[in-house]
Amino acid sequence: MADLEQLYQQVIMDHARMKHGAGLLADHDGESFQVNPTCGDQVRLRVKLDRTGVPTVSDIGWEGQGCSISQASLSLMHDLTEGHTLTEVEELGELFREMMHSRGTFPDEKADRLEDASALMGVARFPARVKCALLGWMALRGALAQALVNEPEDTP
Ligand code: ZN
Secondary structure: OHHHHHHHHHHHHHHHHHOOOEOOOOOOOEEEEEEEOOOOEEEEEEEEEEOOOOOEEEEEEEEEEOOHHHHHHHHHHHHHHOOOEHHHHHHHHHHHHHHHOOOOOOOHHHHHHOHHHHHHHHHHHOHHHHHHHHHHHHHHHHHHHHHHHOOOOOOO
């Protein structure tokens, strides 16, 4: 398992540096600001929905600072969820939360659905850091909730 651990470490370090989705969207439907006081991580995240068919998360942009785990988790979440329907994003969020509370015993078939974000599985063994990994997902949920409240009135 040592090789796998190293691979996971590499994915986390890469995403903490690359920060996919970093930068706030000017045109957006919902926003959320979240802080993780135990570590000092914070993020402002904005979402843009596409409501032409099945409601889809068309864009996610965020600006944050904090530890590598919080920043990598945001970047991985961006790649995993952008372009997916609201229902799929909700399911992925639930799976990710489940993984974070699994303390490291999470079935492969579920981990596969989380793609590269499953690299954060090892964090579940460190309860103090779980909030770092969940920060972005809390922000996404908050921003989506706001976007849905702001639903346009002129839908046919
Ligand atoms: Zn943190």
